[in-house]
Amino acid sequence: MPDITPRYLVPFHPKNVAHRFTDVLIIGGGLxxxxxxxxxxxxxxxxxxxxxxxxxxxxxxxxxxIAGVMHPKDNFENHIDDTLTAGGSLCDQDIVAMVIKEAPxxxxxxxxxxxxxxxxxGKLSLGREGGHSHHRILHALGxxxxxxxxxxMIQWTRxxxxxxxLENTFTLDLLTEDGACxxxxxxxxxxxxxxxxxxxxxxxxxAGQLYRESTNPxxxxxxxxxxxxxxxxxxxxxxxxxxxPTVLYIAGxxxxxxxxxxxxxxxxxxxxxxxxxxxxxxxxxxxxxxDIVSQAIVSxxxxxxxxxxxxxxxxxxxxxVTNRFPGIARTCEKFGINITSDRIPxxxxxxxxxxxxxVDSSGRTTLPGLWAAGEVTxxxxxxxxxxxxxxxxxxxxxxxHAGGGASSAATEMQDHYxxxxxxxxxxxxxxxxxxxxxxxxxxxxxxxxxxxxxxxxDTLKEALESINRWRxxxxxxxxxxxxxxxxxxxxxxxRIMVAAALQREESRGVHLRIDFPEIDxxxxxxxxxxxxxx
Numbered sequence: 001m002p003d004i005t006p007r008y009l010v011p012f013h014p015k016n017v018a019h020r021f022t023d024v025l026i027i028g029g030g031l032x033x034x035x036x037x038x039x040x041x042x043x044x045x046x047x048x049x050x051x052x053x054x055x056x057x058x059x060x061x062x063x064x065x066i067a068g069v070m071h072p073k074d075n076f077e078n079h080i081d082d083t084l085t086a087g088g089s090l091c092d093q094d095i096v097a098m099v100i101k102e103a104p105x106x107x108x109x110x111x112x113x114x115x116x117x118x119x120x121x122g123k124l125s126l127g128r129e130g131g132h133s134h135h136r137i138l139h140a141l142g143x144x145x146x147x148x149x150x151x152x153m154i155q156w157t158r159x160x161x162x163x164x165x166l167e168n169t170f171t172l173d174l175l176t177e178d179g180a181c182x183x184x185x186x187x188x189x190x191x192x193x194x195x196x197x198x199x200x201x202x203x204x205x206x207a208g209q210l211y212r213e214s215t216n217p218x219x220x221x222x223x224x225x226x227x228x229x230x231x232x233x234x235x236x237x238x239x240x241x242x243x244x245p246t247v248l249y250i251a252g253x254x255x256x257x258x259x260x261x262x263x264x265x266x267x268x269x270x271x272x273x274x275x276x277x278x279x280x281x282x283x284x285x286x287x288x289x290x291d292i293v294s295q296a297i298v299s300x301x302x303x304x305x306x307x308x309x310x311x312x313x314x315x316x317x318x319x320x321v322t323n324r325f326p327g328i329a330r331t332c333e334k335f336g337i338n339i340t341s342d343r344i345p346x347x348x349x350x351x352x353x354x355x356x357x358x359v360d361s362s363g364r365t366t367l368p369g370l371w372a373a374g375e376v377t378x379x380x381x382x383x384x385x386x387x388x389x390x391x392x393x394x395x396x397x398x399x400x401h402a403g404g405g406a407s408s409a410a411t412e413m414q415d416h417y418x419x420x421x422x423x424x425x426x427x428x429x430x431x432x433x434x435x436x437x438x439x440x441x442x443x444x445x446x447x448x449x450x451x452x453x454x455x456x457x458d459t460l461k462e463a464l465e466s467i468n469r470w471r472x473x474x475x476x477x478x479x480x481x482x483x484x485x486x487x488x489x490x491x492x493x494x495r496i497m498v499a500a501a502l503q504r505e506e507s508r509g510v511h512l513r514i515d516f517p518e519i520d521x522x523x524x525x526x527x528x529x530x531x532x533x534x
Contacts, residue, residue: 004476008424010172010185012185014194014206017194020047020194021406022164023199024201025200026048027050027201027204028202029048029050031395032150032202034048034054035395036400039400039404039489044078044411046164047195047197049184049195050166051168052167052168065127066107066145067132068138069104069250071126071136072134074136076100079100083387087383087509091382091383099381100393106297106400110153111397112230129260129264144327170482171184172187173227174228179506181231182196182197184197186250194422198369198409199370201373201403202365202376203399206220207222211349211350211444211448212444212447213348214349215244215257217413225353225355228357228370228372229493229532232367232529232532233531234357235356235357235530236358237354237500237528238500240354240509242293242353243351243510245294246346247306249308249346257349257351262325265368268313269309271311272310297347314340332344351451354378354509356375357377357378358377359371359372367459371405374395377398384510438488439456443470446463450463451463451497454510455514463498468495472489474491475488475492484523487528499530500528501513504528506524507519
């Protein structure tokens with residue numbers, strides 16, 4: 001069917017909206033966006049636009065930690081090998097080497113800027129997680145690493161004299177003219193603003209809210225992926241959504257992440273019969289990479305006809321467990337679960353979007369004037385399966401590169417304070433009859449059932465048909481609410497993800513096709529790329 005994705009979501013005209021001018025515009029306030037901001041030269045004006053408050057990002061909710069070679073018995077080659085083993089041949093080896101070799105310097109920056117990582121006898125405490133051959137995971141506050149990093153980064157970034165931060169501001173679309181990005185159309189309160197920027201950096205995070213079961217905060221509605229696609233930037237690897245194996249499963253409650261570090265510290269995965277099943281699927285047992293653990297859990301749930309499996313820490317020292325995982329202990333306690341003695345009910349949930357906007361080693365996208373960093377990108381670091389705790393590292397490295405590159409490019413451009421003739425006409429629509437909440441919930445349920453951990457052709461085709469049906473009457477509408485715009489973004493990205501999953505007729509990394517269970521290197525040892533032009 002022809003692509004019915006609109007170029008712009010809302011009607012606007014330069015004569016009828018406010019205008020702002022900046023050298024560098026950063027869309028998104030997670031770790032990638034904050035690190036990019038600190039790489040911008042102080043001589044350049046800088047604006048950060050974030051959908052919610054700065055604290056509300058996937059980075060803030062990262063429990064597990066940040067990976068880096070920080071111990072004398074570890075080395076870069078070990079970390080590189082672990083990353084390549086997890087992500088497979090779809091990893092870009094040059095990107096993997098670049099990111100991992102920069103890790104120590106980026107981590108020391110965080111420490112200098114006020115991040116308090118956990119220590120043991122005065123030295124950094126290093127944990128181990130699935131897929132890692134050595135202890136190299138830095139944590140903070142036990143299981144609240146992202147929260148501590150973001151706290152320090154926000155405090156540090158607010159000191160910048162060249163910065164303007166617009167919170168609770170939704171980015172509707174990227175503005176393009178003559179094949180280049182010129183800034184963005186944003187909505188702040190009731191005001192529409194055209195922000196004209198010499199260079200724009202996309203750091204909007206992930207797409208986990210496309211799924212009914214997800215560890216992601218409500219803001220993760222694939223906005224950046226959709227913005228880039230509508231503007232003509234290339235996307236890659238959109239079939240690869242990583243599912244975290246262990247999400248707290250309490251019927252009727254929100255889904256809370258149970259960090260992989262629990263298994264790194266020795267927790268067992270057992271089924272409802274208290275059978276420890278992981279050795280049947282992988283010799284590494286509970287320390288196998290996430291794709292293998294997620295697929296094993298789903299298989300065991302199906303085998304036992306039980307809605308979840310369980311994490312068991314009862315064999316570990318109770319005081320150590322409580323001190324190591326204080327946040328999880330508090331969360332589970334609300335549901336009457338004592339993590340030192342009771343089994344924790346868990347099942348997989350959508351966690352990290354590996355696919356995204358194609359970028360090079362500097363964070364450049366295929367659209368001139370647009371850069372990107374963090375989860376919204378497909379950098380080549382993760383391949384077909386992200387190694388645990390490499391994502392915060394990726395945000396730091398590519399945030400620094402994109403911020404520096406965009407800053408240099410902006411410095412070379414002359415100031416130009418003139419609004420360009422970019423507009424979008426009003427279209428009469430009947431969007432008032434739509435139940436947006438019902439469509440959103442139906443989409444999330446559909447994606448979980450048919451585009452989740454296990455996939456096959458007939459249900460992928462069924463999902464594509466349903467999504468195309470919803471798209472036909474949702475995408476042409478011009479909404480005036482956040483709920484409508486988010487749904488349009490989600491439908492845009494969902495269709496791309498399903499089409500990519502249907503196209504890749506093999507199983508690789510997080511992409512499991514039960515009708516094509518083997519890796520097919522001859523045909524599929526390549527990345528899938530898509531843009532509006534092709």
